[in-house]
Amino acid sequence: MGTKTVIVGGDAAGMSAAAQIRRVAPSAEVVVFEKTNFASYASCGMPYYIAGDIASHEDLLALSAQEIADRGIDVRYGHAVEEIRPGARIIAGRTRSGQPFDEPYDHLVLATGGTAVRPAWWSELEGLFTLRSLEDGIALRTFIDEHRPRRAVVIGAGFIGLEMVESLARRGLEVTLVGRSPHLLGDFDRTFAAPVYDAMRHCGVALNLAQSVQGLAGDSGRITHVETDVERLQADMVLVATGLEPSAGLARAAGLAMGRSGAIAVDDQMQTSRTGIWAAGDCVEVKHVVSGQKVHKPLALTANRTGRIAGDQVGSAVVGRSSAQRFRGTAGSLITRVLDYGLAQTGLSLGEAKRAGFDAVSFERESRSRARYYPGSKPLKTRIVVERRTRRLLGAQMVGEEGVVGRIDALATALFARMTVDEVHHLDLAYAPPFGPVYDAIIDVCGKAALEI
Amino acid sequence: MGTKTVIVGGDAAGMSAAAQIRRVAPSAEVVVFEKTNFASYASCGMPYYIAGDIASHEDLLALSAQEIADRGIDVRYGHAVEEIRPGARIIAGRTRSGQPFDEPYDHLVLATGGTAVRPAWWSELEGLFTLRSLEDGIALRTFIDEHRPRRAVVIGAGFIGLEMVESLARRGLEVTLVGRSPHLLGDFDRTFAAPVYDAMRHCGVALNLAQSVQGLAGDSGRITHVETDVERLQADMVLVATGLEPSAGLARAAGLAMGRSGAIAVDDQMQTSRTGIWAAGDCVEVKHVVSGQKVHKPLALTANRTGRIAGDQVGSAVVGRSSAQRFRGTAGSLITRVLDYGLAQTGLSLGEAKRAGFDAVSFERESRSRARYYPGSKPLKTRIVVERRTRRLLGAQMVGEEGVVGRIDALATALFARMTVDEVHHLDLAYAPPFGPVYDAIIDVCGKAALEI
Numbered sequence: 001m002g003t004k005t006v007i008v009g010g011d012a013a014g015m016s017a018a019a020q021i022r023r024v025a026p027s028a029e030v031v032v033f034e035k036t037n038f039a040s041y042a043s044c045g046m047p048y049y050i051a052g053d054i055a056s057h058e059d060l061l062a063l064s065a066q067e068i069a070d071r072g073i074d075v076r077y078g079h080a081v082e083e084i085r086p087g088a089r090i091i092a093g094r095t096r097s098g099q100p101f102d103e104p105y106d107h108l109v110l111a112t113g114g115t116a117v118r119p120a121w122w123s124e125l126e127g128l129f130t131l132r133s134l135e136d137g138i139a140l141r142t143f144i145d146e147h148r149p150r151r152a153v154v155i156g157a158g159f160i161g162l163e164m165v166e167s168l169a170r171r172g173l174e175v176t177l178v179g180r181s182p183h184l185l186g187d188f189d190r191t192f193a194a195p196v197y198d199a200m201r202h203c204g205v206a207l208n209l210a211q212s213v214q215g216l217a218g219d220s221g222r223i224t225h226v227e228t229d230v231e232r233l234q235a236d237m238v239l240v241a242t243g244l245e246p247s248a249g250l251a252r253a254a255g256l257a258m259g260r261s262g263a264i265a266v267d268d269q270m271q272t273s274r275t276g277i278w279a280a281g282d283c284v285e286v287k288h289v290v291s292g293q294k295v296h297k298p299l300a301l302t303a304n305r306t307g308r309i310a311g312d313q314v315g316s317a318v319v320g321r322s323s324a325q326r327f328r329g330t331a332g333s334l335i336t337r338v339l340d341y342g343l344a345q346t347g348l349s350l351g352e353a354k355r356a357g358f359d360a361v362s363f364e365r366e367s368r369s370r371a372r373y374y375p376g377s378k379p380l381k382t383r384i385v386v387e388r389r390t391r392r393l394l395g396a397q398m399v400g401e402e403g404v405v406g407r408i409d410a411l412a413t414a415l416f417a418r419m420t421v422d423e424v425h426h427l428d429l430a431y432a433p434p435f436g437p438v439y440d441a442i443i444d445v446c447g448k449a450a451l452e453i
Numbered sequence: 454m455g456t457k458t459v460i461v462g463g464d465a466a467g468m469s470a471a472a473q474i475r476r477v478a479p480s481a482e483v484v485v486f487e488k489t490n491f492a493s494y495a496s497c498g499m500p501y502y503i504a505g506d507i508a509s510h511e512d513l514l515a516l517s518a519q520e521i522a523d524r525g526i527d528v529r530y531g532h533a534v535e536e537i538r539p540g541a542r543i544i545a546g547r548t549r550s551g552q553p554f555d556e557p558y559d560h561l562v563l564a565t566g567g568t569a570v571r572p573a574w575w576s577e578l579e580g581l582f583t584l585r586s587l588e589d590g591i592a593l594r595t596f597i598d599e600h601r602p603r604r605a606v607v608i609g610a611g612f613i614g615l616e617m618v619e620s621l622a623r624r625g626l627e628v629t630l631v632g633r634s635p636h637l638l639g640d641f642d643r644t645f646a647a648p649v650y651d652a653m654r655h656c657g658v659a660l661n662l663a664q665s666v667q668g669l670a671g672d673s674g675r676i677t678h679v680e681t682d683v684e685r686l687q688a689d690m691v692l693v694a695t696g697l698e699p700s701a702g703l704a705r706a707a708g709l710a711m712g713r714s715g716a717i718a719v720d721d722q723m724q725t726s727r728t729g730i731w732a733a734g735d736c737v738e739v740k741h742v743v744s745g746q747k748v749h750k751p752l753a754l755t756a757n758r759t760g761r762i763a764g765d766q767v768g769s770a771v772v773g774r775s776s777a778q779r780f781r782g783t784a785g786s787l788i789t790r791v792l793d794y795g796l797a798q799t800g801l802s803l804g805e806a807k808r809a810g811f812d813a814v815s816f817e818r819e820s821r822s823r824a825r826y827y828p829g830s831k832p833l834k835t836r837i838v839v840e841r842r843t844r845r846l847l848g849a850q851m852v853g854e855e856g857v858v859g860r861i862d863a864l865a866t867a868l869f870a871r872m873t874v875d876e877v878h879h880l881d882l883a884y885a886p887p888f889g890p891v892y893d894a895i896i897d898v899c900g901k902a903a904l905e906i
Contacts, residue, residue: 014893037863041774042824042826042886042891044824044884044886044891045824045827045886046824048827048886048887053827053828054826054827054828059826060826121638130546155600159885177897289881299884300830300884300889300891301881301882301884301893301896302881304891304892305879326879327780327879328876328879329879329881330881330882331880331881333881333882333883334883334885335883335884335885335888336885336889337885337888342887342888344883345883346881371495371497371498373495373498373507373512373513374507375502375506375507376499387798394875395778401857403858404859405856405859405860405883405888405889406856406857406858406859406860406861406862406863407619407858407859407862408859408882408883409859409860409862409863409880409882409883409893410859410862410863410865410866411893412863412880412882412883413863413866413867413870413872413877413880414866414870414879416870416872416881417866417867417869417870417872417879419869421871423781423869424866426758426779426780426781426782426788427784427862427865427869428742428754428755428782428783428784428785428865428869429754429786429857429861429862429865429868430786430787430788430798430799430801430861430862430865431497431752431753431754431786431787431788432497432787432788432789432790433495433497433498433501433614434501434790435788435790435795435858436858438465438495438497438753438754438757439754439757440754440862442862443754
């Protein structure tokens with residue numbers, strides 16, 4: 001065809017775009033520039049790789065280098081793109097060994113991802129980590145294997161922080177979790193998620209919540225302490241998991257429009273403000289299905305999906321068709337496992353709903369994962385956020401040892417359908433004693449809301 | 454208030470109605486006539502009680518006799534209502550000891566439930582059972598405890614038959630399952646549900662599917678054999694689980710309108726054709742949310758819910774208000790556990806969809822219950838039924854060792870919202886490696902359908 005697509009970034013979004021282009025336009029030329037030595041890896045699996053549940057980092061590769069080549073995708077590893085020249089349709093950069101390179105393109109997809117936030121107190125010390133790329137994961141596991149650290153401090157109580165607390169505790173480390181918020185995952189407070197807080201303490205994890213880190217201390221270039229506004233914590237290793245910011249510098253420098261979140265602005269087909277340039281994944285902001293606002297929600301499914309949509313656009317352009325694929329919104333749906341518990345959320349928290357301008361109220365209910373009389377039944381807690389006037393469901397959180405995963409998805413489905421709590425309360429859901437009570441947790445909590453709102 | 458409500462039947466629907474009446478109208482007089490000696494029991498728990506997972510039948514009582522009395526509900530146990538005189542507003546019947554009784558009412562709720570089908574070849578033999586009332590369950594368990602039967606034949610491969618196959622196998626019996634359909638649960642064929650067929654065989658269960666029972670044989674009044682059109686099966690006990698028919702004789706005799714399914718016709722507030730008489734539970738037919746047709750789907754949630762709606766109507770009438778509660782439809786959502794597997798369905802099967810007049814097609818997909826690389830990941834199969842022209846989801850079946858329960862609920866939610874496969878494919882569902890792949894089973898199968906339809 002003589003049409004070349006260049007993709008910057010070879011993880012979920014970039015490789016999804018590449019694969020979709022080749023699916024739609026099998027003869028299209030696709031070149032992916034990836035700054036690390038790995039492409040197409042499952043970054044969400046890294047905590048389990050570090051814990052030792054997954055033997056090798058190669059198990060985390062969705063496609064091996066050979067499989068990528070077999071699909072006709074040309075990945076240039078260790079190639080950091082440093083500049084886009086949209087007028088000339090050229091990108092340029094430098095390899096790890098310092099060799100400059102440049103490449104012309106007809107279509108460009110930016111899948112530059114996100115960067116782990118490095119707070120102001122960051123300093124270059126051995127034993128200090130963030131967890132973003134597979135190389136970060138390998139470095140972390142290698143450090144544990146080689147140095148056998150005894151005390152770890154995890155900074156940040158979001159899902160990466162929580163998964164790493166478990167991972168490190170299971171590697172036998174004494175773990176302290178430091179979080180600025182008094183709650184886990186932003187919205188899982190000590191009352192709602194009491195069993196998770198208890199389980200962490202029973203595992204020997206120290207919970208230093210509602211504390212902020214003031215600085216780090218080291219000795220001979222190696223980390224030794226974390227200073228919070230409350231105490232000084234000994235540490236042989238520290239993981240900073242305080243968030244992810246969009247890697248949008250390249251796009252900004254090229255003059256592409258940015259969103260208010262600081263991520264690249266795109267339409268629902270992942271088109272940037274400049275014709276011929278698409279962007280997808282953790283570097284873009286997308287529409288929230290509940291608030292309608294543009295948000296930066298760097299999550300795996302959205303990265304894969306927006307990559308595929310961008311690829312469908314490009315592939316369709318190459319073959320002269322138009323693509324019907326549109327991004328229909330994120331609900332910020334999330335699940336994470338902490339010790340034996342699943343913690344999940346979808347839509348807006350109460351705080352987010354109020355900040356988005358909703359007159360919102362929340363309802364909580366404890367249910368069971370199996371019928372009351374059925375052996376092994378576990379508590380299952382649900383909180384929902386509801387708009388008072390319209391009775392519309394705006395969001396939900398769940399926590400429990402079993403039965404969380406699909407149920408949060410049913411609530412996510414209700415959000416996309418803009419259902420009221422009355423409608424959810426009257427859903428006909430599947431029941432049998434080994435799987436829940438007759439009035440399922442979801443039905444039950446929405447019934448409470450329908451009655452009390 | 455001087456208003457008396459009589460309820461006929463003290464299981465899920467009747468007791469839900471009674472409790473709701475007392476909730477809405479705390480001083481209302483409520484009398485429940487229950488022909489057995491138990492009210493408010495969890496009949497769905499009986500297979501696990503018979504298996505021995507649940508120690509006592511008392512664990513299956515949602516409310517004890519004392520708790521029922523404390524709620525101000527007057528239950529007359531062992532009272533079989535035999536006649537309604539709607540003109541005079543009186544019911545009449547006979548106690549177990551043969552004493553006639555009658556009772557006037559202002560409002561009447563019929564919650565007469567269903568009756569296990571007794572095929573033409575039924576004969577009164579010791580060791581021959583159906584499983585409907587708690588008394589049936591107690592009789593079955595007592596028989597096993599006392600007679601230690603070695604060989605059981607279960608006739609009927611619906612969810613009660615399947616649960617009892619597991620229950621009896623776990624009690625150490627050699628079990629043969631005889632089913633008229635070649636498939637389990639009507640629609641779970643050997644290809645789609647292969648691991649379930651295999652697990653049953655590994656457990657020593659003989660699967661005599663696509664066979665029809667011709668008769669039973671006994672010796673000295675005790676069952677010894679089941680004759681099918683293919684072979685003669687030895688049996689020390691036999692469970693007949695070939696379906697449930699609505700117990701609508703009382704209503705029919707009183708001149709109430711019947712539906713085409715043979716169950717009592719009611720509107721969405723459980724009002725029968727006669728003012729002052731409501732009906733709820735397994736004796737009524739209700740609207741199917743997908744087909745819009747009236748169907749007889751005797752399932753626990755619908756029984757509880759329609760009972761509560763009827764009670765809300767009556768209670769509201771007593772206090773002179775109007776009730777806003779409406780039944781919004783059944784999807785026939787169902788889950789059952791067979792050995793280690795969950796089998797679930799919601800909405801229409803392909804055959805049901807075609808019979809209901811849809812130009813329907815089905816799609817299947819095998820996914821995983823956890824990320825591919827995550828330890829313990831199990832296959833999770835999903836089949837969906839889709840209307841070709843509108844691309845609307847009409848139904849789904851799932852089978853797997855984990856992750857079935859909430860996911861079928863997400864699909865049920867999509868049915869209530871009348872979503873297309875494209876809409877389901879673009880849902881933002883929760884992902885983490887211990888709980889599924891990035892593209893969840895639901896998203897994946899709807900994506901396949903969206904592409905291929």
